[in-house]
Amino acid sequence: MVTVTPEQIHDSSLPVRDRMEALIRLKQKEITEAIAGLDTVEFHTDCWSRGDNGGGGQSMVIQNGTTFEKGGVNISIVHGKLPPQAVAKMRADHSNLKGSDKDGSVNFFACGLSMVIHPINPHAPTTHANYRYFETSDPETNETQTWWFGGGADLTPSYLYEEDARLFHQLHKDALDKYDKELYPKWKKWCDEYFYIKHRQETRGVGGIFFDDFCDRSADEILKIVESCFDAFIPAYIPIVAKRKDTPFTPEQKNFQQIRRGRYVEFNLVYDRGTQFGLSTPGSRVESILMSLPATASWAYNHQPEPDTEEAKLVEVLKNPVEWV
Numbered sequence: 001m002v003t004v005t006p007e008q009i010h011d012s013s014l015p016v017r018d019r020m021e022a023l024i025r026l027k028q029k030e031i032t033e034a035i036a037g038l039d040t041v042e043f044h045t046d047c048w049s050r051g052d053n054g055g056g057g058q059s060m061v062i063q064n065g066t067t068f069e070k071g072g073v074n075i076s077i078v079h080g081k082l083p084p085q086a087v088a089k090m091r092a093d094h095s096n097l098k099g100s101d102k103d104g105s106v107n108f109f110a111c112g113l114s115m116v117i118h119p120i121n122p123h124a125p126t127t128h129a130n131y132r133y134f135e136t137s138d139p140e141t142n143e144t145q146t147w148w149f150g151g152g153a154d155l156t157p158s159y160l161y162e163e164d165a166r167l168f169h170q171l172h173k174d175a176l177d178k179y180d181k182e183l184y185p186k187w188k189k190w191c192d193e194y195f196y197i198k199h200r201q202e203t204r205g206v207g208g209i210f211f212d213d214f215c216d217r218s219a220d221e222i223l224k225i226v227e228s229c230f231d232a233f234i235p236a237y238i239p240i241v242a243k244r245k246d247t248p249f250t251p252e253q254k255n256f257q258q259i260r261r262g263r264y265v266e267f268n269l270v271y272d273r274g275t276q277f278g279l280s281t282p283g284s285r286v287e288s289i290l291m292s293l294p295a296t297a298s299w300a301y302n303h304q305p306e307p308d309t310e311e312a313k314l315v316e317v318l319k320n321p322v323e324w325v
Helices: 016-036 084-090 162-177 183-194 219-244 251-270 273-280 286-292 310-319
Strands: 044-049 055-063 068-082 106-119 126-137 144-156 207-214
Touching (some): 016 068, 144 183
Antiparallel strands (some): 055 068, 126 144
């Protein structure tokens, strides 16, 4: 374990896992400060340990404010052994992943930042972002077997403001175009496909970017790409909430937000791979994993928005994803 300062994140002589840890710690601080700047309450910090020297993390949660009903910006740095069944599942995407000759397990290290923010005002969108690094090593030699990065950021409005969707997408496209202009269209499509609620036949929101198992270039270059995406988040989201948080809204609009939040819950509990992985990992912290769920949501039987309404406009886009930039 090497302690890396923010100034050393670009020092390629240091282990990438330690530089990624330094990056997520820095971004947690920057993002929570930006979000708290729009509210009258502060983030509550909760440090936790996985036990058995398996690492831990820091959850920072804001709730019951004047702008945000609930939100969390969590980091985790965990390590240990992956059981044989998890190794077998991962081998489909990573052929060089080999279990121990003794029991089929492998050592793993994972670190990442995961955040979800739910504003009070139905005109201000929910957002999610997650960037992570994962590596495995041989239990006998401790030699790294395989590694990859994953993550992304997306926007989930209850009411569609096209300029907000364009801003969010444009800034994330700009962040990727600096390194590879083929990444944004690929990852935008991946985001639309990943955050698709099959049983509703609609996407969770207006998308953004999503990627996984990213290891087709040097880890040093990918870390810079991830940092660029991190840097896009605050200017892509904070101005939107600042603009929308005081917009007048009706009880009917608040009710529609609650229904849309119900769809958010459905996706996270039924389809999200991160939730499933977290809940199946021994020693994981359930409170941090389920932090993504809103404080309130509702399910109305057979709810259908009236034609030619703002609610119907949103649902149309969710059923037919748009190329925003």
